[in-house]
Amino acid sequence: MAKPLTRATTRYAAEALSYLGRLIREARLARKETLADLAERAGISRGLLQRIEAGDPGCSIGAVFETAALVGIRLFDLDQKTLAANNEALAGKLVLIPRARPTKAKVNDDF
């Protein structure tokens, strides 16, 4: 019983999505690799890779991150080692944060 269709989309999220897709495309072309070749390396179809490069919000984040990694894009500007370290550190920190409690106070929404 999923909802109709349309999903709210922030301008910022859409912009980031488009940007990531173009980064992947740029990196792929820099490597002089065809859509079909990269798609095969990533284990996805050519059509999906096209949608990823186009910034389609419906693509699975696993497929997107995978292709990004395969063309050498550093997510969060971090190398494998640092990323792993930060991830572990954050995991440890999270255990200490108490769960959220219901509040009437309105939350800060603007950035």
Place this chain on the structure above:
Amino acid sequence: MAKPLTRATTRYAAEALSYLGRLIREARLARKETLADLAERAGISRGLLQRIEAGDPGCSIGAVFETAALVGIRLFDLDQKTLAANNEALAGKLVLIPRARPTKAKVNDDF
């Protein structure tokens, strides 16, 4: 006719995915917001938000980026304005890059 099941996943991609999920969780807790509240703001179900925070590769990237944006996470370490500018610039650069040409599988240098 989708493929069997398992999709190749780079260690780096998986690590980044897990990290992003935890970043979202940390940001949500810092705002003292419950899963249900953030899910509603993002227009997704509570279950999906849980999978996002758990770093599930199968989640749509649109849903993930949307929630990230809603808790104030700056993707690519860029604010809205800079991100838009970079995105535009990259788009312009891309039209100038020639399409990939098939490279000879291997240079035959043995005989």
Place this chain on the structure above:
DNA sequence: CGCGAATGATCCATAAATAGATCGCAATAG
């Protein structure tokens, strides 16, 4: 303690993503 709420996990029906094939167009090489 004990109550209430958040969280984590599971199940099911349905909407959506994906693979794979195919077409036309455009661009690049020869």
Place this chain on the structure above:
DNA sequence: CTATTGCGATCTATTTATGGATCATTCGCG
């Protein structure tokens, strides 16, 4: 110019993600 090939788009069958409900557990607070 012609030939070749990447690219973009569309269609269909199938797999998968998602929403919504529910249940048990854990946590936070008085």
